[in-house]
Amino acid sequence: xxxxxxxxxxxxxxxxxxxxxxxxxxxxxxxxxxxxxxxxxxxxxxxxxxxxxxxxxxxxxxxxxxxxxxxxxxxxxxxxxxxxxxxxxxxxxxxxxxxxxxxxxxxxxxxxxxxxxxxxxxxxxxxxxxxxxxxxxxxxxxxxxxxxxxxxxxxxxxxxxxxxxxxxxxxxxxxxxxxxxxxxxxxxxxxxxxxxxxxxxxxxxxxxxxxxxxxxxxxxxxxxxxxxxxxxxxxxxxxxxxxxxxxxxxxxxxxxxxxxxxxxxxxxxxxxxxxxxxxxxxxxxxxxxxxxxxxxxxxxxxxxxxxxxxxxxxxxxxxxxxxxxxxxxxxxxxxxxxxxxxxxxxxxxxxxxxxxxxxxxxxxxxxxxxxxxxxxxxxxxxxxxxxxxxxxxxxxxxxxxxxxxxxxxxxxxxxxxxxxxxxxxxxxxxxxxxxxxxxxxxxxxxxxxxxxxxxxxxxxxxxxxxxxxxxxxxxxxxxxxxxxxxxxxxxxxxxxxxxxxxxxxxxxxxxxxxxxxxxxxxxxxxxxxxxxxxxxxxxxxxxxxxxxxxxxxx
Amino acid sequence: xxxxxxxxxxxxxxxxxxxxxxxxxxxxxxxxxxxxxxxxxxxxxxxxxxxxxxxxxxxxxxxxxxxxxxxxxxxxxxxxxxxxxxxxxxxxxxxxxxxxxxxxxxxxxxxxxxxxxxxxxxxxxxxxxxxxxxxxxxxxxxxxxxxxxxxxxxxxxxxxxxxxxxxxxxxxxxxxxxxxxxxxxxxxxxxx
Numbered sequence: 001x002x003x004x005x006x007x008x009x010x011x012x013x014x015x016x017x018x019x020x021x022x023x024x025x026x027x028x029x030x031x032x033x034x035x036x037x038x039x040x041x042x043x044x045x046x047x048x049x050x051x052x053x054x055x056x057x058x059x060x061x062x063x064x065x066x067x068x069x070x071x072x073x074x075x076x077x078x079x080x081x082x083x084x085x086x087x088x089x090x091x092x093x094x095x096x097x098x099x100x101x102x103x104x105x106x107x108x109x110x111x112x113x114x115x116x117x118x119x120x121x122x123x124x125x126x127x128x129x130x131x132x133x134x135x136x137x138x139x140x141x142x143x144x145x146x147x148x149x150x151x152x153x154x155x156x157x158x159x160x161x162x163x164x165x166x167x168x169x170x171x172x173x174x175x176x177x178x179x180x181x182x183x184x185x186x187x188x189x190x191x192x193x194x195x196x197x198x199x200x201x202x203x204x205x206x207x208x209x210x211x212x213x214x215x216x217x218x219x220x221x222x223x224x225x226x227x228x229x230x231x232x233x234x235x236x237x238x239x240x241x242x243x244x245x246x247x248x249x250x251x252x253x254x255x256x257x258x259x260x261x262x263x264x265x266x267x268x269x270x271x272x273x274x275x276x277x278x279x280x281x282x283x284x285x286x287x288x289x290x291x292x293x294x295x296x297x298x299x300x301x302x303x304x305x306x307x308x309x310x311x312x313x314x315x316x317x318x319x320x321x322x323x324x325x326x327x328x329x330x331x332x333x334x335x336x337x338x339x340x341x342x343x344x345x346x347x348x349x350x351x352x353x354x355x356x357x358x359x360x361x362x363x364x365x366x367x368x369x370x371x372x373x374x375x376x377x378x379x380x381x382x383x384x385x386x387x388x389x390x391x392x393x394x395x396x397x398x399x400x401x402x403x404x405x406x407x408x409x410x411x412x413x414x415x416x417x418x419x420x421x422x423x424x425x426x427x428x429x430x431x432x433x434x435x436x437x438x439x440x441x442x443x444x445x446x447x448x449x450x451x452x453x454x455x456x457x458x459x460x461x462x463x464x465x466x467x468x469x470x471x472x473x474x475x476x477x478x479x480x481x482x483x484x485x486x487x488x489x490x491x492x493x494x495x496x497x498x499x500x501x502x503x504x505x506x507x508x509x510x511x512x513x514x515x516x517x518x519x520x521x522x523x524x525x526x527x528x529x530x531x532x533x534x535x536x537x538x539x540x541x542x543x544x545x546x547x548x549x550x551x552x553x554x
Numbered sequence: 555x556x557x558x559x560x561x562x563x564x565x566x567x568x569x570x571x572x573x574x575x576x577x578x579x580x581x582x583x584x585x586x587x588x589x590x591x592x593x594x595x596x597x598x599x600x601x602x603x604x605x606x607x608x609x610x611x612x613x614x615x616x617x618x619x620x621x622x623x624x625x626x627x628x629x630x631x632x633x634x635x636x637x638x639x640x641x642x643x644x645x646x647x648x649x650x651x652x653x654x655x656x657x658x659x660x661x662x663x664x665x666x667x668x669x670x671x672x673x674x675x676x677x678x679x680x681x682x683x684x685x686x687x688x689x690x691x692x693x694x695x696x697x698x699x700x701x702x703x704x705x706x707x708x709x710x711x712x713x714x715x716x717x718x719x720x721x722x723x724x725x726x727x728x729x730x731x732x733x734x735x736x737x738x739x740x741x742x743x744x745x746x
Contacts, residue, residue, distance in 0.1 A: 017726060030720050033722045034718045046730070
């Protein structure tokens with residue numbers, strides 16, 4: 001547009017931005033802007049060049065999370081809500097679409113027809129599709145039909161994988177694997193026909209009945225392991241072993257694995273559509289890291305299943321998939337027996353071994369696990385005549401739990417300082433040690449106080465032990481040896497820790513220098529040992545000076 | 555400082571200058587989200603991203619010792635911006651942090667460019683939060699809805715009960731102020 005005599009001077013435009021233009025003039029100018037493209041552009045580039053406008057739109061509208069985990073803008077929460085709705089919509093839609101693609105039923109009590117099969121009812125819905133109960137008229141038997149979900153059927157890779165995996169799974173013939181009768185690849189919506197297993201899934205069973213008893217769990221575990229071994233022998237990894245995929249025929253008589261390889265089809269779709277398939281609760285660490293998978297990945301998942309069956313809760317829990325996956329990769333679950341003490345030690349060990357992060361630390365094959373469990377089942381039924389099998393030892397040494405060193409460090413620190421202050425300040429009495437007035441002012445304590453000791457570390461026990469030392473001095477020597485070992489272990493843990501702790505000061509974050517602290521503890525332990533042994537022989541009146549000297553000598 | 559020498563760290567000595575203290579506070583506010591979002595974007599889980607923030611911030615705090623106002627050209631803020639960027643990228647490299655790979659998280663090709671992008675984003679949000687306080691709600695809305703959300707101008711004008719001309723002026727004022735704040739912030743890691 002051309003400039004007109006009414007057009008605004010750049011000084012006027014600037015004063016509009018600065019809010020220095022008188023109100024009456026401002027109204028006139030605003031009115032002019034409405035009809036003058038040229039002046040609008042001048043005003044906007046005066047405010048900021050085009051790149052500023054573009055950046056403002058891009059930067060401010062993108063998902064921004066401030067460090068407290070809060071959402072930086074309202075937009076994000078809207079889009080999250082929207083996508084959640086979309087998720088729900090997609091599910092409802094899947095059901096609706098499946099209903100639509102069924103041919104009209106031949107019988108009024110049926111839902112519809114697919115191929116030669118009369119659909120009787122919906123059984124459920126998995127990550128990849130819908131499960132229907134149907135009747136095979138030719139062979140006069142009930143069957144279960146899985147139809148690839150409409151949203152996956154359109155993804156070529158998912159569709160091809162669904163067919164290929166189903167064909168591979170059909171080749172696995174084993175009493176603990178749900179047989180696949182047919183794979184219909186050519187239909188618009190590929191589907192497969194399986195034996196209908198009367199009963200419910202392990203998931204439903206545990207949800208209704210709660211944790212199961214050792215004997216039952218071991219039997220189910222053995223059957224599943226045996227079924228997995230058959231599939232692994234054919235090079236087929238299940239990838240999605242979870243309680244929902246283990247069916248219990250007529251109560252607890254027989255466990256059957258279903259959905260072999262189908263997770264892979266869902267994965268293909270996920271990588272193209274952004275859908276995260278199902279729950280990651282039973283994923284193996286190598287799956288969470290998108291690493292190479294072999295049968296041992298299924299063994300980890302089976303470990304998660306057994307943990308769930310034994311305790312009624314998943315070993316790795318979190319509010320969102322990423323949190324769970326992180327736990328799977330980095331954290332050790334609570335020991336089974338601390339959740340359910342009725343579980344036998346051997347079973348707890350088996351589960352623990354299956355949940356090892358490194359595949360090489362687990363049972364090395366489903367067959368090995370199955371054999372072991374078979375022996376154990378036999379023992380459980382005839383404990384008098386059978387030998388209790390021993391869970392095979394893991395190769396290599398046990399590493400310290402990732403956070404245990406921190407707990408030890410803190411306990412040591414408290415131990416050293418609490419005990420030390422008693423020796424230092426006054427002749428030793430129980431009360432002095434308990435109160436430990438001097439300890440508060442010491443800097444390492446302040447630093448350590450900002451770190452919560454892991455709850456598993458028996459801090460109270462250590463403190464109690466310290467009190468006992470005073471009364472039972474003859475144990476002291478042994479205790480000091482232990483204290484030193486703990487110190488070494490704690491220091492090793494610190495050296496090898498992937499992340500070092502920090503403390504928050506009023507100025508933000510500052511590093512916590514534990515190297516110096518460990519040295520300090522070592523010096524203190526040395527001094528204490530000398531002081532303590534002197535006290536056990538010499539009356540306690542031998543006071544602060546000598547102790548301090550000993551400390552300095554080190 | 556003399557009241558409780560043991561709890562004071564060398565940090566305070568470095569930040570004795572009041573202006574630098576202010577800069578440090580701003581820095582912490584501005585860069586925690588930068589590091590956090592950067593870590594998240596590289597595929598780290600939320601708790602791990604928090605850890606990265608803490609480690610990197612701790613390292614910057616340690617590095618404060620090396621800041622020398624007389625020797626270094628440029629501002630303390632500019633220096634901080636470069637320091638944190640290098641430390642964050644180095645940390646990722648040294649730790650070989652294996653991100654959980656998810657399709658929704660795009661691969662980051664150039665760590666430095668990704669960090670700059672996060673930094674600019676944080677600056678915009680930081681500035682926008684301040685500017686929003688300075689203006690009347692309707693002025694802010696005029697900017698937010700037409701310039702950021704890209705809503706239809708006539709509709710926004712109607713809903714805010716403003717003339718279209720007033721919307722033009724309002725949104726330009728807001729942008730000018732955001733630009734001013736960002737330009738003056740001196741946090742710029744791209745100079746290094």
